[in-house]
Amino acid sequence: MDKLNIQLVTGIFVLLGIATFTYQAVSIGGVSFSEQAGYTLTARFDSISGLREGAVIEAAGVRVGTVSGISFDPDNYQAIVSLRVNEGVPVSEDATASIRTQGIIGEKFVKLSQGGFPDMLGDGDEIAATESAISLEELVGQYIFQSDAAQ
Amino acid sequence: MRAALEKLGAVVLGWLEHTGRTFNLLLLVTVELLQPPYRFYPVVRQMYFIGARSLTLIVVSGLTIGMVLGLQFYNILQRFGSVDLLGAGVSLSVIRELGPVMTALMVVGRAGSSITAELGIMRITEQIDAMDCMAISPSKYLIGPKLLAGLLSVPLLTMVFDFVALFGGYFVGVVMFGVAEGSYVNGMIDTVEWSDVRIGLEKSLIFGLLVTLICCAEGFYMHLTKAGSQGAEGVSSVTTDAVVLSSIAVLYSDFLIEALF
Known part of the structure; x- marks a missing residue:
């Protein structure tokens, strides 16, 4: 597989990981960046x-x-x-x-x-x-x- | 009697040496990685190999484990008439325990074994010695990118695993058995706190480092072990050792982290 393709697939993998982490932290874990008034x-x-x-x-x-x-x-x-x-x-x-x-x-x-x-x-x-x-x-x-x- | 004691002592000393060598390698690579030149593309390639190529396995196993957990918890909770706790039970056990541990074990089986085999073959075919001759540090060039990639990939894979497993539990609970969607999702949100997500993340970081470190060290230093003199057979035996050792390391450090924090 050529260089570009590897970088593309790895990029998608990293984004997927970060997206699922954000979902867990914000939606399930209840981290909020702005404190509710x-x-x-x-x-x-x-x-x-x-x-x-x-x-x-x-x-x-x-x-x-x-x-x-x-x-x-x-x-x-x-x-x-x-x-x-x-x-x-x-x-x-x-x-x-x-x-x-x-x-x-x-x-x-x-x-x-x-x-x-x-x-x-x-x-x-x-x-x-x-x-x-x-x-x-x-x-x-x-x-x-x-x-x-x-x- | 004395001979037996000497044998026992030799085994213990051998193990200590083994452990010391492994962590020495970690120190060496860390120091080397801090010095320029910094090379990023090898890390991306290793992340592709350790992380992106494992996605299918992680998604399939995550979904299966989530569904099994959903079934098991449903059967138990149903007896007490508290199926409302299904979301809480599945999400807590996946995020705190099963996600990091299962992902690390999957990575050991899929990527760790091939890392050891690759480095072991490079060692017995004297490619590593050749690098030494050309004044290229083999530990920095070969192990550095693998360690960094393991440290980054395993947490990312764990997060994907958690997400898919939660979906698997949701599928079994809500779609198949008709648990109220609100009680599943809200049970999940109410029970799981940031500290649980954080512990899952910390565990997966530690596991990622441990797994890649042990697998790299086994292959890289195979000529120093007894099996190393046996050529191809030696490679297969250090690969087995690497898988066994890193699995034990993952499970035991999981217990330690859970007990200490």
Whole structure:
């Protein structure tokens, strides 16, 4: 095969490889070059067990943002979660953030429930009302130990 | 007793020497490649041979593996009534594990064996010594382009493999068994993260380097091994060694990468 043909076929091969890589990185891997417009809220939880960075934030079942950071507050022994909420999704001052599970063994996500206050939270504000992750084991444990104590 | 120990020691020393020689070659070629003159066309030719000519094999095997995975996962998930996880299962196992490993093994079988045979024959017919006499560095001229081409081609092939395997899984799940298209595609998007794609890419880079390095070193240094004195038979035996060694290297380094990162 002559030189030109080899270069042509190799070029097609390289383009094919780069195209499939881009598809995987952008479409499946979720790499975005421009960060979606939005604002960041924080929330404190007693337990976020199982929640990971990049987890989904849902309001009424619709995806409205992602968990952008998780840190630990040693003073109160609480978890501080940064929530990146999309532009155009208002969150009122008395909204509730709760950690829920998709199905019984599914992934953890943050559920936002809107409150009734007219004032909305802005960038960097904290959501005061939170509900921690529900641990099935703890619930069962409580039940067992309570019934032990009652006897 | 002593004779047995000596034999054992000789085997171990031989293996250590073998490994050292292989990685010495990597260092040597890296240093040589950094010095001018830079020649690009030989790299393109090797990429044509290692990469472009392997595309058919990669596409066919990717499609088959994707379809098999789709079938297997479907059968298992169906029992738990969670066929919605099909896309997640297929895509995660293909992108993280099967894509890089299968591609590397395919490249070993198709291109690696012929690299070893080519270099081995050049060695026994004294073509490599002739280059030395003409003050052409055989490691730079022969091995440099192959290493670069392997390093570039294997990741590209892996990406093609992943894509085709995902399509194979999609075909079995959505077209044949009627899993909802949205749950397949969204399961894939939700589960696979950039870190998974990145690990797949890093693995394939490492595999590409390892496979071409081992296959080149086996052929290039065949005169230093016991088989090297046996002429044509020696070439066939180092080619077998190269395939076995690089397959083991791929599988074991896959385990190491998975355990460490």
